[in-house]
Amino acid sequence: MIEKTPASFDYGSLADLYIEYMKRSEPFTMPNDHFHDYYEIYYLLSGKRIYFVHDRSYPVEQGDLIFISRHVVHKTLYAGEASHERVIIHFDQHFPESFTPELRGLILSPFEQHIHVLRLPRQEQLVMEQLIRRLLEEIQQRPPGFELYPPIAVTELLLHAARYLQKHEFVPLSHATPMHAKITEIVRYINHHFSEEIRLSAIAEQFYISSYYLSRIFKEITGFSFSTYLTITRIKEAQRLLRETDQSITEIAAATGFDNFSHFGKTFKKITRLSPRDYRKHL
Incomplete structure (x- = not known):
């Protein structure tokens, strides 16, 4: 037992x-x-x-x-x-x-x-x-x-x-509150637009929420801070491009929303514990 x-x-x-x-x-x-x-x-x-x-x-x-x-x-x-x-x-x-x-x-x-x-x-x-x-x-x-x-x-x-x-199909589970549904909308927006410039203040305005409230409720509902989730989404896509394409690391950094190549490399290594070049080598 x-x-x-x-x-x-x-x-x-x-x-x-x-x-x-x-x-x-x-x-x-x-x-x-x-x-x-x-x-x-x-x-x-x-x-x-x-x-x-x-x-x-x-x-x-x-x-x-x-x-x-x-x-x-x-x-x-x-x-x-x-x-x-x-x-x-x-x-x-x-x-x-x-x-x-x-x-x-x-x-x-x-x-x-x-x-x-x-x-x-x-x-x-x-x-x-x-x-x-x-x-x-x-x-x-x-x-x-x-x-x-x-x-x-x-x-x-x-x-x-x-x-x-x-x-049978998966039975969709209802959102706990309307705000949970709203955060799902925002997460889906990030998932589709991560390559663009995304700022919390602009997203808050677009979805009719105050910046302070969005920052707090996003972390409460998803477990991630807004900036952390955006970064993880970008690095995850960078990993995919490193695995599945021959694009250069500079091109991949730009394609995933990083406007600074050095920042991309440091962020990638912090999350994956490998540099982008080493990650591609280890595939």
Whole structure:
């Protein structure tokens, strides 16, 4: 039973398949500004959370599954209830490579949806919870041959979610307040216009909010400051251009909204821990 488990334990490595269980009793908001080069599944075993993914914040409840594709900005926030248990599963692009292209597309389909939170009907939730708890039991107790189970369980979880989504769409979760909806509009604006000059005062005026209030409520709802989110969005796009194009680093800096090449290089390294040139070399 989970109640008898330690506050946290994990299994595997980020180079392949990684699973982590965590139980917290104190208020917690993820401190890091977060996106990465692997897939993530987040499952809430108990409690409540706020989860910002891509362009909006979602209220997350017990039994919810969150599917986060590679290079997608996300962050978990305190939702007024400190105690919670969660499981995260990470795997890189190599994990599904043993499957045929058709099967690979099927099991990765939950990550391709416009809505990132899957709230299953109760009967389906019970199936998923049973699967997750069995997985945790295996990696905590480590009976003979337990190493065989994690990839099987993760594949089964993905298959179950994919089959459900073939018959049902993600049910859109309503915004907690009209201001949450407004901040989603603003985030989507940033996501589409990050290459342009963007100033908080101009955005506040465009969306009929005071600059002071926008600065405060943006951080409260998304977990990011306005300037941090804009910077992360620009660097994430710079990474994509470094991976997928032959554009020069100077061209990429300009294309992602940086008017100062030196500032681009320093900001890129601060976030990725690599210079743009080294990032491209390591691909």
